[in-house]
Amino acid sequence: MSTRLRSSALLVSMAIVVGLSYPAIAANAKPIASPSTLKSPALSKSLFEALEPEYADYIFEVESGSVQRMISDKVNVRVSPNMKADSIDTLSIGQPVTVVSKSPRILKLGQRSAHWYKVRYRKDGKDLTGYVWGANFSLGYHTRDGHDFLLGVGPFNDDSTAIMVVNVIKNQQLKQSITFDVSPESLSYVDFKWESSKGLEGIKNTLIAKVSGEACGIPTTTQYMLWTGDQLVSLPVLTSVSDAGSFYHSEDYVFPSDKGGKKGQIIKTLKVAEADEDSEKMTITQQERSVYLWKNGRLVK
Numbered sequence: 001m002s003t004r005l006r007s008s009a010l011l012v013s014m015a016i017v018v019g020l021s022y023p024a025i026a027a028n029a030k031p032i033a034s035p036s037t038l039k040s041p042a043l044s045k046s047l048f049e050a051l052e053p054e055y056a057d058y059i060f061e062v063e064s065g066s067v068q069r070m071i072s073d074k075v076n077v078r079v080s081p082n083m084k085a086d087s088i089d090t091l092s093i094g095q096p097v098t099v100v101s102k103s104p105r106i107l108k109l110g111q112r113s114a115h116w117y118k119v120r121y122r123k124d125g126k127d128l129t130g131y132v133w134g135a136n137f138s139l140g141y142h143t144r145d146g147h148d149f150l151l152g153v154g155p156f157n158d159d160s161t162a163i164m165v166v167n168v169i170k171n172q173q174l175k176q177s178i179t180f181d182v183s184p185e186s187l188s189y190v191d192f193k194w195e196s197s198k199g200l201e202g203i204k205n206t207l208i209a210k211v212s213g214e215a216c217g218i219p220t221t222t223q224y225m226l227w228t229g230d231q232l233v234s235l236p237v238l239t240s241v242s243d244a245g246s247f248y249h250s251e252d253y254v255f256p257s258d259k260g261g262k263k264g265q266i267i268k269t270l271k272v273a274e275a276d277e278d279s280e281k282m283t284i285t286q287q288e289r290s291v292y293l294w295k296n297g298r299l300v301k
Contacts, residue, residue: 054106059153059187060114060134062099068119068137070095071152071167073174077130081105081116088130089123094148094169097121100129107133111156111184140192140209145229146170151192151209154179162187166209166225168232178234182221186213199257201264202297204229216243224253228297235292235299236268247274248282266292266299 062068070091077089081103091097097119105116114134121128140151148169156162161181168176191210197203205227212220219241225232235253242248254260254267261267272286293300 054108054113056106056113056115056134057187059139059190060137062117062134062137064099064101066099067096068099069141069150070136071138071150071165072136075132075136077132079130081131083107085131089128091121091132092172093167093174094150094172095121097132103131109135111160111162112153139190142192142194142207144194144205144227147175149207151190153187156184157181160184164209164211164223166223166232176231178223178225178232180221180223180237182211183219185218186211186221188212188214196257198255199261199263200226200255200294202228207232217241233297233299235266245275245280248272264294266294268292
């Protein structure tokens with residue numbers, strides 16, 4: 001039974017107890033009035049607040065049968081899907097697990113909300129099972145040159161911005177972490193991919209992490225990381241946002257291998273445009289170029 005259905009059923013049961021009459025509630029029903037509009041002295045506002053359903057962040061949803069990896073170290077495996085349940089094991093960073101099923105129970109810690117998942121994994125020659133909170137799963141995974149690369153979401157900042165983390169692992173040990181902030185509204189889509197060296201000397205490949213939302217006005221954040229074969233060198237984060245027909249703010253890089261690129265340079269471009277008040281024509285209001293030099297494996301502005 002879904003969380004929403006369980007909450008609705010419980011609400012009906014409690015209404016019957018106090019003598020209220022409600023029509024049947026469908027499994028996919030959504031609230032049409034806030035709890036405070038219901039006129040019953042027998043049911044307090046705090047009671048209704050306790051019945052409000054909690055929804056998991058879509059970005060943490062995974063499918064049964066999929067293989068997931070831990071984004072951090074010492075992740076608790078519990079005997080049941082509950083923070084108060086006994087911890088029967090801990091998983092190390094990068095540990096792969098196979099998802100058996102999704103629990104309807106959702107845990108919210110800070111600004112992150114995720115389902116509990118029953119997982120199966122192998123450790124010390126034994127096949128084991130238990131429950132893991134879904135926000136502990138990585139959102140992207142690659143392996144290259146004897147290293148594992150994991151993308152995930154860490155605890156939110158005090159100002160409620162989300163922290164994305166890229167962890168580099170070698171021999172089951174954390175070797176490097178790169179973090180960048182994103183808007184919580186952007187946590188709808190993640191892309192984590194390798195591209196070429198971009199024409200930069202001493203660089204084998206470029207790793208790109210992109211986080212974006214699904215609606216206009218929600219920013220897309222892109223983190224470029226240059227892979228030397230031993231470590232990642234992060235570039236300044238790019239942010240782009242647009243509202244169709246109204247404005248756009250676009251940031252991008254021009255690398256040596258790109259059209260208009262120059263050897264040993266990484267050019268950051270910024271373009272801002274707004275719609276004219278009396279027409280639909282977009283007018284560029286700001287345009288800038290910043291040049292970074294790539295020298296001896298270092299980025300210099």
